Amino acid sequence: MQRSFKMRLPFRRAAAEPRETTDPERTLISLLEWRKPGVKLVNWTIFAVLSLLTLVTLGPLFWMLSGALKSSVEIFRTPPVLWPASPEWTNFQRAWTELDPLLYLTNTAILALGAIVLQFLVSATAAYSLSKLKPVLSNALLFFFLSTLMVPALAYLIPQYLTVVHLPIFGISLVDSWWAIWLPEAASAFNIIILKSFFDAIPNDLCEAARIDGANALTIFLRIIVPLSRPALAVVAMFTVFASWKDFLWPLLVLTDTSKEPISVALYQLGIAASNGVPQNVLLAGFILAMLPPVILFLMFQRQIIRGVNTAGLKG
Amino acid sequence: MVAVAKRAKLHRQAPPAPLAQSVAHALSRFVRRNGAGLLFLLPALVLFAFFVWYPIAYGFVLSFQDNSLFGGTGSWVGWRNFHRVLADPLFTFAWRNTIKYALYGLLFGYAIPIVLALAIDEVRFGKAYFRLAFYLPVIIPPLVTVFLWRYMYTPDGGLLNGLLNLIHVGPQPWLQSPATALQSLVVVTTWANAGGTMLIYLAALQSIPPELYEAAELDGAGIFSRIWHITLPQIRGVMLIMLILQIIATFQIFTEPFTLTDGGPVNATTTIMLLIYNYAFQNADLGMASALSVMLFLVLVTFSLGYFALTRRLWVGGE
Numbered sequence: 022m023q024r025s026f027k028m029r030l031p032f033r034r035a036a037a038e039p040r041e042t043t044d045p046e047r048t049l050i051s052l053l054e055w056r057k058p059g060v061k062l063v064n065w066t067i068f069a070v071l072s073l074l075t076l077v078t079l080g081p082l083f084w085m086l087s088g089a090l091k092s093s094v095e096i097f098r099t100p101p102v103l104w105p106a107s108p109e110w111t112n113f114q115r116a117w118t119e120l121d122p123l124l125y126l127t128n129t130a131i132l133a134l135g136a137i138v139l140q141f142l143v144s145a146t147a148a149y150s151l152s153k154l155k156p157v158l159s160n161a162l163l164f165f166f167l168s169t170l171m172v173p174a175l176a177y178l179i180p181q182y183l184t185v186v187h188l189p190i191f192g193i194s195l196v197d198s199w200w201a202i203w204l205p206e207a208a209s210a211f212n213i214i215i216l217k218s219f220f221d222a223i224p225n226d227l228c229e230a231a232r233i234d235g236a237n238a239l240t241i242f243l244r245i246i247v248p249l250s251r252p253a254l255a256v257v258a259m260f261t262v263f264a265s266w267k268d269f270l271w272p273l274l275v276l277t278d279t280s281k282e283p284i285s286v287a288l289y290q291l292g293i294a295a296s297n298g299v300p301q302n303v304l305l306a307g308f309i310l311a312m313l314p315p316v317i318l319f320l321m322f323q324r325q326i327i328r329g330v331n332t333a334g335l336k337g
Numbered sequence: 338m339v340a341v342a343k344r345a346k347l348h349r350q351a352p353p354a355p356l357a358q359s360v361a362h363a364l365s366r367f368v369r370r371n372g373a374g375l376l377f378l379l380p381a382l383v384l385f386a387f388f389v390w391y392p393i394a395y396g397f398v399l400s401f402q403d404n405s406l407f408g409g410t411g412s413w414v415g416w417r418n419f420h421r422v423l424a425d426p427l428f429t430f431a432w433r434n435t436i437k438y439a440l441y442g443l444l445f446g447y448a449i450p451i452v453l454a455l456a457i458d459e460v461r462f463g464k465a466y467f468r469l470a471f472y473l474p475v476i477i478p479p480l481v482t483v484f485l486w487r488y489m490y491t492p493d494g495g496l497l498n499g500l501l502n503l504i505h506v507g508p509q510p511w512l513q514s515p516a517t518a519l520q521s522l523v524v525v526t527t528w529a530n531a532g533g534t535m536l537i538y539l540a541a542l543q544s545i546p547p548e549l550y551e552a553a554e555l556d557g558a559g560i561f562s563r564i565w566h567i568t569l570p571q572i573r574g575v576m577l578i579m580l581i582l583q584i585i586a587t588f589q590i591f592t593e594p595f596t597l598t599d600g601g602p603v604n605a606t607t608t609i610m611l612l613i614y615n616y617a618f619q620n621a622d623l624g625m626a627s628a629l630s631v632m633l634f635l636v637l638v639t640f641s642l643g644y645f646a647l648t649r650r651l652w653v654g655g656e
Contacts, residue, residue, distance in 0.1 A: 047547040047550060047551070048458050048459055048542070048543075048547070048550070049455070049458070049459055049550060049560065049563055049564065049567075049568060050459055050560060051550070051551075051554060054554075054560075055461065060560075063560075064459075064460065064461055067456050067459060067460050068460055068461075068462065068463065070456070071453075071456055071457065071460060071463075071467050072463075074453070074471075075466075075467065075470040075471065077528070078470055078471055078473055078474050078528070078532070079470055079473070081485055081486070081489060081496075081528075082473070082477075082485075084485075084488075084489060084496050085485050085488070088488060096494070097493070097494045098494060099493055099494045099499070100494075100499045100502055100503075101494055101495070101496055101499040142380055143380045143381050143384055144381065146377040146378070146380060146381070147377065147378050147380070147381035147382075149377055150373075150374045150375075150377035150378045151378070154373055154374030154377060155374060156370070156371035156372075156373075156374025156375045156378065157367075157370075157371045157374075157375075159374065159378075162378065162382070165385075165390070166381070166385065169385065169389050169390070169393075170641075171638055171641035171642065171644075171645060172393060172634065172637070172638060172641070173585060173589055173637050173641075175589045175591065175610055175633075176396075176589075176630055176633055176634040176637055176638075177389075177392045177393050177395075177396045177630065177634070178613070178630070179396065179399065179613065179617050179623060179626050179627055179630055180391075180392035180393070180395040180396040180399055180627070180630075181388060181389075181392040182617075183392075183395070183399075183623070184387065184388060184391060184392050184395065185388075188387065189387070189391065204384055204387070204388055205384075205388040205389075207384055208381070208384040208385045208387075208388045208389050210385075210389075213381065237373070238373035238374070238377065239373075242377070263476070266478050267478055267479055269479060269480060269592050270591055270592065270595075270614075274618075284478065284480075285478055285479070285480045288478075288480040288481065288484065289480055289596060292480075292484050293480075293483070293484060293487070293596050301488070304484070305484075305488065308480075308481045308484050308485070311478060311480075311481060312476075312477050312478055312481045315476050315477070315478065316473070316476055316477065319473075319476045323469065327468070327472075327536060
């Protein structure tokens with residue numbers, strides 16, 4: 022391993038040297054080529070095809086909005102109506118009062134916020150220890166954390182559920198408490214790895230200098246590591262929010278109290294499992310209300326999230 | 338390092354201290370060196386022990402025991418749970434469906450993100466818009482996606498049959514026929530996930546050194562020959578990783594079949610995860626559920642090991 026690395030080093034260095042002849046921004050097709058008429062045609066074809074294809078992703082969303090605004094007669098008409106004759110915005114009001122999305126959105130927000138705080142208390146501290154403090158056995162422990170990445174969480178769903186129902190040693194049940202979601206979610210090897218690789222890039226000299234000035238490990242963590250890695254922490258926080266919004270099976274199992282359900286479980290109970298007489302168009306309006314927070318959040322932080330996906334790399 | 342060695346030497350030269358004192362000394366040095374580090378690791382260690390490491394081990398134990406969701410004898414039954422799972426006709430259905438799910442997923446969805454990423458990387462205008470438009474489904478909560486597609490799949494008055502009607506094709510049963518239900522589910526999964534994979538391919542494309550294209554162009558390689566000889570070989574590693582990750586993800590598919598078809602019609606969409614769920618939470622049979630979980634666990638870990646071997650080779654053996 023080491024030998025191959027050493028052998029490759031000169032090549033890497035050579036590749037890193039800037040060459041003046043090449044436009045660093047160029048892709049498959051060069052700027053010069055773009056001026057040729059044939060290639061221009063290709064460009065317009067790509068543009069047209071991509072625009073058409075966006076209909077596949079945006080079309081269903083438009084259809085959902087159009088359905089939410091239809092009257093209960095119009096929604097069942099064949100052939101389907103593209104846009105309602107007189108949009109019924111009151112469907113959104115009905116969804117707000119009948120489905121009570123505020124309660125479920127608040128629950129989801131509580132779950133997400135708690136998960137973020139715990140993530141910070143658990144993953145960031147562990148990553149700091151593994152990256153900078155390196156106590157005895159830290160390599161072995163890193164391996165133990167890493168190896169859980171190989172085991173998808175669903176493969177141990179049943180024993181994990183039983184653990185939450187009857188927590189060993191403490192002998193208590195976490196069912197119907199927020200902790201049932203927060204604690205298992207905070208045990209995330211993926212976040213530890215992301216944060217550790219970010220902390221690794223912070224020069225050790227910085228920590229060493231602070232230590233000589235009399236700072237202890239906690240001060241170094243809070244005053245140096247955390248402020249310097251705000252972008253990485255933000256990415257982890259963002260992913261945690263989206264994960265909370267997506268989580269379905271686990272809250273369905275451990276939060277049986279309907280007043281504590283997050284939005285995903287509530288949508289399932291209200292819209293799919295039960296036929297409780299709420300008409301289709303009102304349900305659609307409710308579903309739009311439910312997806313707005315993550316979509317708005319995404320649109321606001323689009324650039325950071327996309328960069329986060331790229332740095333977090335191959336998460337899958 | 339030198340200072341430590343010197344201190345050790347001094348210590349050795351000093352008159353032998355009483356045992357208790359030297360133990361205390363060593364202990365205090367150990368705490369000074371490791372105390373903070375271990376304290377910072379403690380929360381993660383505790384949580385992993387309770388909610389990851391212990392459950393993984395416990396899962397194996399459960400698969401050899403007789404347990405019910407409402408308590409059980411907990412007696413050891415050897416391989417009986419495994420025999421019962423293997424004898425269940427649904428077991429074959431579940432594996433066959435899951436493998437079909439994975440194959441259809443690759444057929445429908447494997448090439449799409451690559452082609453999209455290539456096109457978006459080359460297009461001169463609207464790059465940000467396209468990236469956003471194709472990524473948007475990833476952000477939408479899965480339950481909303483599922484409901485939206487159920488609404489579009491409605492046989493009478495649904496959007497898809499309406500569109501088919503426009504081109505004079507008869508209405509399709511979509512989710513309600515064993516012949517089309519699984520494929521309809523795969524479409525939903527592909528729609529929801531392709532954007533995320535596309536983003537990863539985009540990053541991979543942007544990391545291809547432009548010199549390679551430059552050189553190929555000078556050698557007279559056309560656009561398609563550049564795709565074939567440079568682009569694809571350069572992203573080959575990412576393509577392999579995505580292949581394995583997609584298979585790992587489909588083997589855990591649950592939400593779509595659970596919410597849209599509940600395994601039906603006629604078990605055409607019962608997947609392994611759904612069967613595990615039904616064993617545990619409908620039949621309350623934790624033994625069978627755990628036995629099947631262990632089988633799934635072994636398959637997934639095999640795939641994951643392949644994934645890790647690959648990524649490791651890619652990281653260590655040059656980019």
